[in-house]
Structures are given as C-alpha cells and as structure tokens.
Amino acid sequence: MELSQTIIQSIFLLLNLLISRTRGLKLVRLDVPAIADIFSPVTLKCEYNLEDMNLYSVKWYKDGFEFFRYMPDYDPRSQALKSSGITVDLQKSDMNQVTLINLQFNHTGNYKCEVSTEAPDFKTVAQHANMTVMAYPTEDPKVEGVLSTYSLGDYVYANCTSGKSSPPAILTWHINGAKPDTWSWDNRRGWMEKDSQGLYTRTVGLQFQILSSHFTSNGGGLMPKMEIRCTSTIGNSVRHKAVYPTLVRALTSNSLAQKRLTGSAGVLRPPISIALVLVTSFRT
CATH class of the missing domain: 2.60.40.10 (Immunoglobulins)
Incomplete structure (x- = not known):
C-alpha cells in the first residue's frame, strides 16, 4: 500500500514538473x-x-x-x-x-x-x-528586332531587355513553349547596364531560322500561330513578353512551292508559300 502511494506521488510530481516547463x-x-x-x-x-x-x-x-x-x-x-x-x-x-x-x-x-x-x-x-x-522590375521585358512579316527560310534576330532590377534579372527564351537550341540563344550578343541608383537592365539575343516545324502541331497539322516568349525572373517576380507570328498561307503550284521550300539538306517542306504577320501580346 505504501509502495503504491509512493508511485502515485512520484507520478504527480513528474507531471507537475512537465507542466511547469511547458507553461x-x-x-x-x-x-x-x-x-x-x-x-x-x-x-x-x-x-x-x-x-x-x-x-x-x-x-x-x-x-x-x-x-x-x-x-x-x-x-x-x-x-x-x-x-x-x-x-x-x-x-x-x-x-x-x-x-x-x-x-x-x-x-x-x-x-x-x-x-x-x-x-x-x-x-x-x-x-x-x-x-x-x-528591386523587382516594374515592367515586362521588351522584345525588339522582330519584323512584321517573314517567309520560310528567313532568320529571326531578336533582343529581349529586362526592366530595371537588382540583382539583374535572369532572361530566358521559349519558342512554342520550348527552350531554343544553344546556338539559337545568342548569349554572346547579350549585355548589362547599371544606372546611378544601382539598378540593372539585361539584354539577351535570340536568332533562329523560320521553319515549317514552327507551325506544326503534335498531330502533324499546321498551327495558325507560333509563340516567341521572353521571361524575366528575379526572386519571386516572373514577367513575360510574347509575340505571336500568325501563319497566312497562299496556295501555289506544287513544283514552285517545293522548289522554294526545299532546305539545304534536301528535305521537302509542305508545298505552300508562307508569310508571317506579327501580332504582339503582353502577358504578365
């Protein structure tokens, strides 16, 4: 009986000690x-x-x-x-x-x-x-140098410039949602400037040749538009600027179209003459 009381008292003291420590x-x-x-x-x-x-x-x-x-x-x-x-x-x-x-x-x-x-x-x-x-950018990146119209085989030469920020923003290009090849992403033409307030603007170039694949869907059909997008990222701030060349088809004879659209590797492209009308769209 005395042993049981001793155990109960010990448990009571231990609980009081734990409660005092948690309060x-x-x-x-x-x-x-x-x-x-x-x-x-x-x-x-x-x-x-x-x-x-x-x-x-x-x-x-x-x-x-x-x-x-x-x-x-x-x-x-x-x-x-x-x-x-x-x-x-x-x-x-x-x-x-x-x-x-x-x-x-x-x-x-x-x-x-x-x-x-x-x-x-x-x-x-x-x-x-x-x-x-x-310092997050207060504006979307600017895409410059893209012409209003293109034909298959033409080259796109574009620059993307970030809004002012600190540290400098990271710029990335996407063509139809995919990053371009390394050679297309012309970092060698990039540069960075710093103003008197310590804010940076960064410019990165892009160059690629217009191909019919840029307007080909996963199912093999032709898409009416392609997307060229530049993304500026710094910390939690992500801003976009995209341009959407639209595909306009003018039907010609098969022989003439094949002659005009044959690549240097001899691969035939669809027998159509294509002009691209540029439509810009701002997205944030």
Missing part, C-alpha cells in the same frame, strides 16, 4: 519575408503566447541594432529609433508586427524579434531570420 512565455512564430521588394512596404510579424504573464516589451533588431519597440505601459506605446536608418510605419506597427517603408538595399540583413515579460517572471524569448532586399 510560460513562448514565441510561436516569426514571419520575416526572405525577399522584400525595395519599391513596396514589408511587414514583419511576431506571434507569441504570454500564458498568465504580463507583457513588458516587444523589440525588433536588425543585425543586433534595435530599430523598433512596443511597450504597453509607456506613452507612446510604439517607438521607432531613427538612428537605426530604418523607416517604420508606426500606424501599421504594434505588439505583433512592424511595417518597414522606404526600403534600401542596405536593409538586407538579420532581423530579430525579442519578447520580454514583467516582474516577477522577467522572461525573454527571441527568434531571428534573414531578409534580402531586392
């Missing part, structure tokens, strides 16, 4: 965007559980330097430290979040939320995360 101040979630756009405000969030304790302060730091604090017993409760070089929107900042405006590239860094309770507990918890400030 108290907890920082539940820190939400710091991995990437922030320099042209837009960004909000950092800090969720915590006080249990039965009283909040003393919530402080935010960048690279170890405090730039915002919330203290419920002070007036005003929300305070921004101007010496930090970070601009805080106090109207949108409180005990659970802080909103940054007028971002700069040097605002890239490590951000920490620190939560403290009042006496007699004096508990403090903190979490931190990195954020990188980028």
Whole structure:
C-alpha cells in the first residue's frame, strides 16, 4: 500500500514538473519575408503566447541594432529609433508586427524579434531570420528586332531587355513553349547596364531560322500561330513578353512551292508559300 502511494506521488510530481516547463512565455512564430521588394512596404510579424504573464516589451533588431519597440505601459506605446536608418510605419506597427517603408538595399540583413515579460517572471524569448532586399522590375521585358512579316527560310534576330532590377534579372527564351537550341540563344550578343541608383537592365539575343516545324502541331497539322516568349525572373517576380507570328498561307503550284521550300539538306517542306504577320501580346 505504501509502495503504491509512493508511485502515485512520484507520478504527480513528474507531471507537475512537465507542466511547469511547458507553461510560460513562448514565441510561436516569426514571419520575416526572405525577399522584400525595395519599391513596396514589408511587414514583419511576431506571434507569441504570454500564458498568465504580463507583457513588458516587444523589440525588433536588425543585425543586433534595435530599430523598433512596443511597450504597453509607456506613452507612446510604439517607438521607432531613427538612428537605426530604418523607416517604420508606426500606424501599421504594434505588439505583433512592424511595417518597414522606404526600403534600401542596405536593409538586407538579420532581423530579430525579442519578447520580454514583467516582474516577477522577467522572461525573454527571441527568434531571428534573414531578409534580402531586392528591386523587382516594374515592367515586362521588351522584345525588339522582330519584323512584321517573314517567309520560310528567313532568320529571326531578336533582343529581349529586362526592366530595371537588382540583382539583374535572369532572361530566358521559349519558342512554342520550348527552350531554343544553344546556338539559337545568342548569349554572346547579350549585355548589362547599371544606372546611378544601382539598378540593372539585361539584354539577351535570340536568332533562329523560320521553319515549317514552327507551325506544326503534335498531330502533324499546321498551327495558325507560333509563340516567341521572353521571361524575366528575379526572386519571386516572373514577367513575360510574347509575340505571336500568325501563319497566312497562299496556295501555289506544287513544283514552285517545293522548289522554294526545299532546305539545304534536301528535305521537302509542305508545298505552300508562307508569310508571317506579327501580332504582339503582353502577358504578365
């Protein structure tokens, strides 16, 4: 009987110990965007559980330097430290979040939320995360150099130029949804420029010969259009610009058409004379 009581008491003490360790101040979630756009405000969030304790302060730091604090017993409760070089929107900042405006590239860094309770507990918890400030393009890439009409065998010489960004955007070409051959993607004609604000524009060239296969569907039939698309990618920002040459057929005699459409390898193409009318379409 005494042994049973001893076991019960031991279990009770163990449960109390576990409960005491799980109760108290907890920082539940820190939400710091991995990437922030320099042209837009960004909000950092800090969720915590006080249990039965009283909040003393919530402080935010960048690279170890405090730039915002919330203290419920002070007036005003929300305070921004101007010496930090970070601009805080106090109207949108409180005990659970802080909103940054007028971002700069040097605002890239490590951000920490620190939560403290009042006496007699004096508990403090903190979490931190990195954020990188980028400049997303504010416009779609531009495709230039494409003529209004083509015939089979003609060459397309095009340039794609990204909108201003930092770091430089990655540009990719697609023809009818597929990446062109390496030789078609003329990176040698590409270049990059940087303006006084530290923003980059990148240009990449494309060249290829118009073939009937560009207008052939998977089923072997002719498609009315082909698509030439340039995609600009930086961080979470993806922008497109596409042009759609339209296939217009003019029926001729088989012998004349075959003579005009025979490739250098002697492969015959469909007995038609083809003109391409360019229709541009902007897509984001």
